[in-house]
Amino acid sequence: MLGQRDDAVRWELLFGDLEAQAEAVGVAERAGEVAERTRIEIGKLALIDRMSGALGSIVRLHCLGGGVVAGCLVRVHAEWVLVKDRSATEAIVATQSLATVSGLPRLSAHRQAGVVESRLGLRHALRAVARDRAAVDVFLTDWTSQRGTIDRVAADFIEVATHSVGQLRRPADVRDVLAVPLRALSVVRRAELAP
Incomplete structure (x- = not known):
């Protein structure tokens, strides 16, 4: 047993x-x-998805030719993002020019772009700036920059009327009109005008 x-x-x-x-x-x-x-x-997961999770956060974008753009991430689209710095100066950054991004949250969700958002490419953002007639600093991926006003936005380039620092665009003050391919665009930042 x-x-x-x-x-x-x-x-x-x-x-x-x-x-x-x-x-x-x-x-x-x-x-x-x-x-x-x-x-x-x-x-x-795409980089733009990670960035969408950081809306409203402070980020640092290292851009090819545009240096560092730091500030609050205001808008995120497939081709561009909008950042507002401490002095409320806005910068449109072409996502194709991003080298590194810091300040992103640890987790992000895959997002689906809405119908309207999917139509708002870089050209649409630049057209809004052109309509505003704002003086801008245009930073290119070759590390050069131009100050002026965006006159036109075409299929694959913009035309920038260059003029003196701190001046609004006046025909007499325009030094040159440059055609800038969109693929060469890094950052478009609202220029500080002289008082």
């Missing part, structure tokens, strides 16, 4: 051990599955 009880206990321990091993394998498989699904989801 005692031998049967010992055998039963051994079998119980053996089955308990097998169940624990099976549970450990199941936990490891689920953890591996979760990790793989996480990698797949992160693989679908």
Whole structure:
């Protein structure tokens, strides 16, 4: 009788051990599955998705040719973002010119652009600036810059009427009109005008 009880206990321990091993394998498989699904989801995440999670946050954008643009991230679109610095100066940054971005939250969700937002490309933002007739500093990806007013926005370029620092655009003050390919555009920042 005692031998049967010992055998039963051994079998119980053996089955308990097998169940624990099976549970450990199941936990490891689920953890591996979760990790793989996480990698797949992160693989679908675009930089613009990460930036959307930072709306209203202070960010630092290192831009090819435009230096560093730091401030509150106000708008995020596929082709451009809008940043407002401490002095409320706004800058449109072409997303194609981004080298690095800091200040993003740890987690972000994949976003779906709305119909209206998907239509608001870089050209639309630049047309709004052109309509405003604001003096701007245009920074290019080759590290050069021009000050002037955006006169026209075409299919793949803008025309910038260059004029003196601190002046509004007047025909007599225009020194040159430059055609700037959109692919060369890094940052467009509202210029500080002289008092």
